[in-house]
Amino acid sequence: MCRLVLKHGPGMGGWIKNRMTDEEVLAEFRAAGALLEGHFILSSGRRSANYLQCARVLMNAERAGRLARAIVQKLPRELRQEIDLVVSPAMGGLIIGHEVGRALDKDAVFLERPEGTFELRRGFAIVPGQKVLMVEDVVTTGLSSRQAIEAVEADGGIVIAEASLVDRSAGEVDLGVPFYPLVSINFPVYEAEEVPPELAAVPAIKPGSRKQ
């Protein structure tokens, strides 16, 4: 059940407001078969029995749009008004970044790391001084986010905030900029050498694309 749904037509100077509770967001993941259980090697190399497969939750364009509008609703109004450009780290950030760009009516570009370091390619560029909203699918240790923020700042952009679908650090991560996750979760995460025996007994898979 939506906590708040207010609809304004564009002619009234407003836009569709689409807030979602944590339970509603998790219901979207469940409905998409995106809340996985098993033994997962995360981007950081850490291990978990739980994985949020954001690509599955975003494979439906209508759902992706709804989640992106809910993310935008989490941003303070003054911050929303400052955003010039949305940037997201590929692969995971790409679809949600695009949809957040649509909800904000701003361009959305993405960073790639073909050589291991994030960079803008494909003719994407940042005008020095442009104010950027970084958008990720999921943040666990925050390393990918911090590296993406560094890449934007190296190109002269100013990252004014980050938003994501999921914060797996349950509020612990420090990205150096204000962070607005749609939902915060605290699934247990283990160092590779500290995996409990019941998890070690399950063959590990690595769903993400980062090279260690």
Ligand SMILES: O=P(O)(O)OC[C@H]1O[C@H](OP(=O)(O)OP(=O)(O)O)[C@H](O)[C@@H]1O
């Ligand atoms: O906060 P962190 O510990 O950095 O983990 C989160 C990152 O891990 C995943 O990406 P991954 O590197 O698996 O690659 P992908 O986006 O190409 O799937 C996810 O999309 C985030 O970018």
Ligand SMILES: O=C(O)c1cc(=O)[nH]c(=O)[nH]1
């Ligand atoms: O930390 C990660 O790599 C990660 C965790 C998760 O639950 N989902 C995801 O896509 N990546």
Ligand SMILES: [Mg+2]
């Ligand atoms: Mg990623």
